[in-house]
Amino acid sequence: MDLKQLRAFLTVTETGNVTRAAEVLNLVQPAVSRQIRLLEEDIGAPLFERERRGMVLTEAGEVLVGYARRALLELDRARVEVGGVGQGVTGLVTLGLLPSSIDMLSSPLASAVAAAYPGIRIRIAMGYAGTLQRWLVTGEVDAALLYGVEQMAHIQTMPLIEEPLWVIGPKNSDLSPERPVPLAALTHQKLVLPSAPHGIRTLVEQACAAAQVTLDVSVETNALSVQRSLVLGGHGLTILPPIAVADDLRGRKLKGAPLTAPDITRTIVLALPTNRPTARAVRCTVDLLVDEAQRAVSSGTWLEGRWRG
Structure with a gap:
């Protein structure tokens, strides 16, 4: 096992494709395939399943990927620190x-x-x-x-910062920072929320249990950008800390109001x-x-x- 093999392995993992990995590494495709094959021989197990949609990690590959990332990270740290000896704080x-x-x-x-x-x-x-x-x-x-x-x-x-969760909606909604919205008022609204076990979803579900409220979650997504796009497109309201969409709130592309009964905050x-x-x-x-x-x-x-x- 050497560093070239680990870099090839991680690049294929990230790109999902040997051809794209070769482009990133500035190598020919057979060279990348050879590095993966040598690594698999050293490990004694296949690291990828070759599927139509690309290279997918096997169970052995999933285990190795964390170790490989840490190994290369430690090497990069060593390079920076050794190169900065005598130059103050480095790393x-x-x-x-x-x-x-x-x-x-x-x-x-x-x-x-x-x-x-x-x-x-x-x-x-x-x-x-x-x-x-x-x-x-x-x-x-x-x-x-x-x-x-x-x-x-x-x-x-x-602890550094405490912030509330707000109801966030499209610009044509009647939400306002001056008019907090009770959690129970959302029971008849379509909502776009992260899927469990996302932290915000956990906070919302805990508040719903305490208030004996059931929400209508129409779409679940763990991508903040997708949450934002779905709300902008009128697919429902969402629940987020206002900082997550601060530019949209300031630019009036979205509207928001604090949640209440109960208040929901995160630290x-x-x-x-x-x-x-x-x-x-x-x-x-x-x-x-x-x-x-x-x-x-x-x-x-x-x-x-x-x-x-």
Whole structure:
């Protein structure tokens, strides 16, 4: 097993196709196929099923992919740190951010890190809370902003921001920030919601159980962009923190109103692993991430956010 084989394996995994992987790796297709074959011989099991729709991971491939990603990530970290010896704080820091906040935080954070610690290189990974939590435990990210985190032995958290969930609808709806909507008022509305076990769906279902309310969920999707598109297209209302569609609310493409009876809130937390040491570069980057989150709340950019850090 060598690094070329692992890179070929991961690239085929991500593209789902040997031809596209060869283009990404700037290799000929037979060379990529050979690297996969050698890796399969070394592992002693097939890593892909060759199907009409592309290359699909086998059970053995699913097991290997996490190890391969971590191995290459550790090598990249080593390259950055060794190359920066004697140059102050250096390192590769991988952060996990939620879809609702990644656009707002990424650019100012990158600018802050470049100005304060030019020897630090950051990677920003987007995922939903459950995915980021898993990546944090396995070492695929160094720190993350999460919500709805259960107590876990290998994660420590610090509350940063509390934000409400709103009912979000198309621009022709009668929703208004000044008129909270009782949860029970949604019982006769078509709703577009994430599917379980998405964190927001869990919060909504807990509130429905407490209020003895049954909602009519017409479409389920775990893609924020699809939720937004379906609401814009008039397929139903949705429930989201206002920051998730802040630009649409400010631009009056969508309308929103706070949920009430009961109020539903989520708390964004900074999460760090406890099953491994936190490098100095990670601590420095996390401090800047917290600063940028606080600045977003105080400036009103983080719509309806309340600072708890």
